[in-house]
Amino acid sequence: MGEAFIVSAAMTTFGKHRDSSYAGLGVPPLVEALRSAGISRQEVGAVYCGNAYGGMLTGQRICKVIGLGGIPVVNVDNACSGGATAISEAFHAVREGRHDVVVVIGVEKLTQFGGGTLPLPPEDREVRAGIVMPAVYAMRAQRYLLETGATLHDLALVSVKSRQHGSLNPFAQMRTVTSAEEVLASRPIAEPLRLMMCCPTSDGAAVVVIVSEAVRRRISTPAVRIRASVLHSGTVAEGYRNMIAPEITRDSAREAYEMAGVGPDDMDVIELHDAFSIAELVYYEVLGIAEAGYGFELIRKGATTFGGDVVVNPSGGLLAKGHPVGASGVAQAVELFWQLTGTAGRRQVEDARLGLTHVTGGGIAGLDHGSCAVHVFEAA
C-alpha cells in the first residue's frame, strides 16, 4: 500500500456568494490548486466532489468548465462530512494505486435556501416532528451544562476564540472580534444557544490535490503526508444515547491515532467540527485533548489558542470561517496544508508538524451523527 500526499490546496473565501453557482464556487480553487502544484488537466486521474445540496453531477458541472472530463468523477454526500469523505476516497484510490493524481473538491451553496436552518430529509421521523440541527446541539449543550462544571459563558468563550482566529483569516466569513458579553446578548436560536454560538449560512468551495509518492517526488513545493483517514457512520441506537460523549468521534479519532501511530498530545493543530460552540467543548473530550467532563477548562485557560498546548481551529473554525456543508471537510485540509507547510501567514501555528481534522454529519433519527471523518496529516 503506497502513500498519499496533498501537494496543493486552495479555497474561495467563505461567505454569502449569491451570484455564484456551484461551478462559480468550485472553478477558481480547482484552477489554483492545479496551477500551484504544476499539474495539468491531462494528469488528473479522478475527481471526488463532496457536496450535500448541489444536485445531479455537481463535480462534472465544475470540472467541465475547465475542460476536465472523461475521467471518473464521483459525487459524494455525507452531510457535513461529505468533503472529508471525498478526501478519504481519494486517499484510498491513490494508496491502492488506482490513480496517481486525484482532485478533491468540496463545495456548497447554502444561500440557495435563503436563510434559516439546514433543510433535513423530510422522510425522517424526527424531521417531521420538527427537529433542526440547532435543536440537536442545544440539547447537547443543555446536558453538558447539567452534567459538567461548564457554564454558558464557556460556550461564549469558544465563539470569542473562533472570531479572534477568524480575524486573522482572509478566507473567513466572520472576521470581526467579539466579546463574551456580545455573544451572550445575541438573539436566542435554540436555547441555550445564541446566534453567535451557531455557524453562519455560508457558500464556498475548497480543493486539495492528492498524489502518489512517485508524483510527489517530482513536485518541489512543500507537501503534506496523509497519515490516517477514518470514516464511520453512527451506531444505530433507537433509544438512549449520551449526547455529550458521542462515540462516533471518539472511535474514529482513536482509530486515526492508531493508524498514524500517534496520540492526541502529539497534535500541534486541530481543525474540528465546531458547527455550534458546544460542539468544540464536547470534541475536546472525545478527541482526547481533555478529560471527559473537563473540556470547558481548556477554553477557560486559553489552552487551545495561539501560544496554548494545541491550536484548535486556527482558521476560525465553522463558527467564524463558515460552514458550506460539503466544503468544510476539504477546507479543514486546506487550512492544515497551509499550517503544515508554513504558509498560514498571520495565523501560522509555530512549528506545526502534525495535525488532525474532524467533521461530523448529522440530522437523522436513531443516529447521534450520520457520519464522521477524521484525518491525521504530517508535514512532508
Place this chain on the structure above:
Amino acid sequence: MNSISSDQASTRGESTLLPVPDLADGPEVSTDENGRPVLVGTECTECGVSMAGRRQICSSCGAVTVRPAGLSPDGHLYAFTIVHTGPNGPHVYGYVDLPGGARVFGTVRALGDDLRCDQAVTLQLDGDHWFFRPM
C-alpha cells in the same frame, strides 16, 4: 408478494418484491386498551426492544419477527430546548426516553418554566397533535 418477511420468495425470478409503503403509515398516535393516547410503535419479539413507528425489522438484533405495540405513554425528558427559528414563534421540543428502549423527539408543553431534564413526562393528544407534558 411480500415486502420484508421471513418466508422470502424474492430470490426467485418470477416472484416480486414490493417496497414498504411507509409514507402511507397513517397516524403516529393510537389509543391503548384504557383509551390513553400512545405513540405507534413496534416491538421485537426476539430481543424485546421497542422502536418508534411502524417497522418491519428490529434495528437492534435484525429480527423480522416484530409486532405492532404502542409505546409507553410515560417517560423521562432527557433534554429539551426552546427553538426560535420556526415560522410560528418559540416552540419547545425535547427528547423523551421511554421504557422499552425508544427515544422519541417531539413537542413538549409545559406551563411557565417548570421543565427540567430527567423530569417524568406523559403523552397527551390535542386533536391530531401529540406532545409530552410534565406529569
